[in-house]
Amino acid sequence: MRLKNWINSNRGIFPERDLRFLLKCVFYGDRSPILENDTFLNQKKLCDLEKIKRLYAKGIPLPYILGKEEFFALEFKVTPDTLIPRKETELVTERAIEIIARNNLKTVLDLGGGCGNIAISLKEFFKQKITIVSSDISFSALRIAKENAGQHSAGVIFVNTDLFNGFRGECFDLIVSNPPYVAPELIKGSLRYEPREALEASNDGLWFIEKILNQAHLYLKKEGYLILEIGYNHKQRVNRIAANLGLYKIVEWIKDYSNHWRGVILKGKRQKAKGKR
Numbered sequence: 001m002r003l004k005n006w007i008n009s010n011r012g013i014f015p016e017r018d019l020r021f022l023l024k025c026v027f028y029g030d031r032s033p034i035l036e037n038d039t040f041l042n043q044k045k046l047c048d049l050e051k052i053k054r055l056y057a058k059g060i061p062l063p064y065i066l067g068k069e070e071f072f073a074l075e076f077k078v079t080p081d082t083l084i085p086r087k088e089t090e091l092v093t094e095r096a097i098e099i100i101a102r103n104n105l106k107t108v109l110d111l112g113g114g115c116g117n118i119a120i121s122l123k124e125f126f127k128q129k130i131t132i133v134s135s136d137i138s139f140s141a142l143r144i145a146k147e148n149a150g151q152h153s154a155g156v157i158f159v160n161t162d163l164f165n166g167f168r169g170e171c172f173d174l175i176v177s178n179p180p181y182v183a184p185e186l187i188k189g190s191l192r193y194e195p196r197e198a199l200e201a202s203n204d205g206l207w208f209i210e211k212i213l214n215q216a217h218l219y220l221k222k223e224g225y226l227i228l229e230i231g232y233n234h235k236q237r238v239n240r241i242a243a244n245l246g247l248y249k250i251v252e253w254i255k256d257y258s259n260h261w262r263g264v265i266l267k268g269k270r271q272k273a274k275g276k277r
């Protein structure tokens with residue numbers, strides 16, 4: 001069978017982006033000319049593609065089948081212990097890059113780092129100019145994040161801790177977090193394959209966001225920044241929580257590609273003691 005025939009008969013199954021990534025992963029190893037659609041598929045390649053298709057048809061997310069996902073033009077190992085990096089998180093990471101560059105920030109905490117996608121992308125961008133710590137409560141996620149950091153030769157410091165517990169007495173120029181923010185009743189479909197502790201938050205998805213807003217100011221340097229990814233319906237309530245706390249100035253809201261408000265950039269109002277890092 002020719003590759004173009006296989007692609008044509010499976011277009012309805014895979015969205016374009018998944019199809020491209022799938023072909024890249026299956027053909028990358030032996031540098032097959034995947035752009036030439038009349039490539040002949042040998043038995044092994046055909047079997048690989050058909051096996052992936054069967055698992056995908058069961059609803060297993062493609063990155064878990066392939067064991068990797070692209071984020072910020074880098075490849076990250078993912079397993080069922082790690083959340084699959086999302087496009088909207090790239091937008092949050094992009095804003096973090098702007099904030100770091102514009103304000104010449106030096107120390108960053110990535111809270112709830114998962115496979116390390118945010119921290120490693122930032123480190124890849126700024127190299128030695130920043131010190132970045134990535135934390136997670138999940139030891140298994142941290143193990144994968146460390147592998148990813150090794151793969152990209154990114155000098156990230158990893159800490160296994162519950163929220164800010166491991167950072168008493170430390171302050172950062174920027175705290176960035178994509179915390180769990182999915183209300184339990186919304187965890188269905190392919191989300192069920194992802195680690196529940198990476199997704200679920202009570203209080204309509206706001207539990208972690210509120211907790212982080214409550215505590216982050218203690219770990220920010222003077223006028224440090226906090227960037228949070230939020231759920232598509234959280235903007236008003238996050239605005240209210242931040243206003244009630246009175247600890248931050250909201251600098252900007254971040255929209256995703258579907259025009260939903262999916263992130264917020266805040267700046268700490270209070271002066272903090274100098275941090276260790």
Ligand SMILES: C[S@@+](CC[C@H](N)C(=O)[O-])C[C@H]1O[C@@H](n2cnc3c(N)ncnc32)[C@H](O)[C@@H]1O
Pocket residue numbers: 082083084085086089111112113114115116117118135136137138141161162163178179180181197198199
């Ligand atoms: C939504 S995922 C984000 C993963 C990754 N940063 C990303 O953007 O794809 C949230 C992460 O927070 C971690 N997490 C959950 N509860 C936590 C806690 N109490 N303290 C630290 N990390 C936590 C999860 O293990 C998960 O890796």
